[in-house]
């Protein structure tokens with residue numbers, strides 16, 4: 476007797492019908508996304524991405540989020556709370572991440588199936604994370620870094636995207652912009668910039684993954700320019716916080732922002748001649764500088780530091796004011812200072828140098844408006 480006809484798409488003992496073949500091809504072509512980091516911005520990134528993977532057929536619905544495990548005051552594990560309530564109770568309270576976000580405390584497990592990996596931890600943890608990930612990911616995985624900061628090595632400064640690329644041997648774009656996480660969590664309109672090296676198609680895939688009607692993403696071919704903008708503006712935000720703490724007013728703050736932008740551009744172009752002027756006019760440039768100097772945690776903690784006339788350290792204020800969130804500007808100022816010192820550029824970047832010297836107590840906060848800058852003027856007119 477002839478076998479009963481099968482329903483379309485149902486396989487029979489390992490055989491696949493054409494319909495099933497198509498589904499398999501489609502399934503294997505779908506990209507799986509993992510987010511490494513689950514702080515304030517990491518959680519908002521998860522929300523943005525999860526809303527898009529549900530809509531776009533080229534992505535698997537599920538978004539995995541690696542959580543640096545913590546025990547909350549009530550004794551519960553943060554991962555369990557996220558998976559139970561769909562909210563990050565510590566870093567983004569009151570915002571639903573999307574039911575397709577799965578928190579995972581096991582780093583290796585979180586990345587093993589991923590085709591696209593989003594790095595979004597405070598920068599001081601990246602190197603250790605990359606060491607743990609070496610040889611644990613698919614060979615063709617693509618990465619993007621949302622991390623602001625740099626590593627200073629004896630051989631020179633190393634941007635975080637470069638560190639990820641080199642340690643893991645993978646392509647790494649960056650996403651930066653005027654993006655205070657809590658505002659995007661509430662779906663208030665903002666913009667961001669993706670920086671890519673050569674492969675426009677990869678950048679476009681990242682744009683698809685992040686772009687929403689309230690989060691508009693543009694891609695530019697300038698990884699270093701985009702990343703340096705995102706990194707260096709935190710140093711200027713510390714300066715803006717000193718100005719606020721001293722009650723100096725808006726004109727002074729605007730002056731500090733202009734001087735800071737000039738040093739951002741000069742420093743970036745001295746480090747990487749490929750950096751484009753136009754990048755400073757993208758969201759990652761002037762827009763991020765403005766939002767960080769008006770709001771943001773770096774400005775806020777630096778304001779408290781200046782109000783206390785430097786009598787309480789940044790470490791103390793960070794622990795008291797940020798509840799586990801990390802301050803980036805002070806460590807970036809130190810790293811930038813090391814580069815300036817090492818290369819003999821201290822006099823060329825008086826604002827950057829002064830921010831660091833105030834943060835370590837070598838100068839009073841009032842020194843932020845008290846420097847002369849003849850060489851800085853000279854260099855910025857050339858770059």
Ligand SMILES: NC(=O)c1ccc[n+]([C@@H]2O[C@H](COP(=O)([O-])OP(=O)(O)OC[C@H]3O[C@@H](n4cnc5c(N)ncnc54)[C@H](O)[C@@H]3O)[C@@H](O)[C@H]2O)c1
Pocket residue numbers: 512513514515516517518542543544545566595596597598600621622623624654655656657799800801802803
């Ligand atoms: N929050 C923002 O508004 C914002 C916006 C744009 C970019 N960023 C950047 O995003 C990056 C991540 O910031 P965030 O706001 O998501 O984090 P966060 O400062 O809110 O939280 C700190 C995170 O670090 C984790 N952590 C603590 N110790 C760790 C360890 N030893 N190893 C690994 N992780 C550890 C914590 O679990 C937590 O997830 C930073 O580079 C930041 O500059 C933040």
